[in-house]
Amino acid sequence: MSAPPPPPEALPPHRPPPHLLPLYALVHSARVLGYAPLAAYSLLRWPRKAISAAAAYYALRFASPRWRAAVRRTIARGSSQRPRLLRAQSRPYERGRQYLIASHPHGILNYGWWNVFARCGEGLSSCFDGVEPVMCMAPAVRWYPLYGELLEDRGTDPSASTIRRILRDTTFSPALIPGGFSEACYTNASPVVEYAYIADRTGFLRLAIEAGVDIIVTYTYGLNDMYRTLEWRRHWRAVKAQEWGLPLVYWWGPLGKICGNVPYTEDVTVATFDPFPASKYTLDQLPQAHADYMRYLKQCFDSRKGECGYLHKRLEFIGKTKPPERTQVSSMPVRSKL
16 A cells, blocks of 8 residues: 655645646636536526436446546646645644644635645545544535545534534544634635634534543634635624525635636645643633633734734634624735745
């Protein structure tokens, strides 16, 4: 059996060669559902043929390991080498120990970890020193083309019951995005502020405390600069996204609002930090754990933002009852020159 590929920290960033640009554009477009308009048109124009084609695709996907392996190879080849993995923790994570993995921010379909997963494949555990992650995400994502082939049995829903089952009955570590769809609405909302929509979210901490596990904190610098998003009533949409369980975010890239699937930048850095000691708290101490977690996340963000080109940004915590401070300015992709 061949050794898994090295984590992205060992791969120097570079721009894609010209002959791979169409594949890069295709993978990016499919990653952010660029096929949706064509699929909708086909259903309206040729409903029987469209349904038959979809049924044939899913039959092939679920029945053929060769198909899934071929798609994974295509995704890896069509994924940029520019994103990097920054191991910012002081010591390796404990192999064989369970954690809860928290990814910040949400961005558009969490591109940072998508890229790491695409390039590492079965070697993803090497990014966590042998800790085996399971991606907990919106249930529909497992049915998206590319996502199903890429994640296979490493993708599941983010419900509390599922995460409890993983922590109780398996040796895997559930990975989730605490900010959820609400946080996605604030992607690139400001050139000087990163928004973390966890000011009133304690569920992920409750799950960690109940299971007696610590939380691996990760932050992806640059994720919010990849796309611009709709300014209209951001906070209202963020609140409704939480209530309805729908991603009420509209994004676009440099090609415009119609063909907006190619991003402005892929200069992103996925940083992994020392675990937050959730196992030291009791459920009675949940409010204190929540306050300490937000303080720790800000500390982590500030500690590496300079070397990742984000010295000009600050982290602000928002939530359903805590909208952003009135310092927000219109979204423009700005990068530090440091």
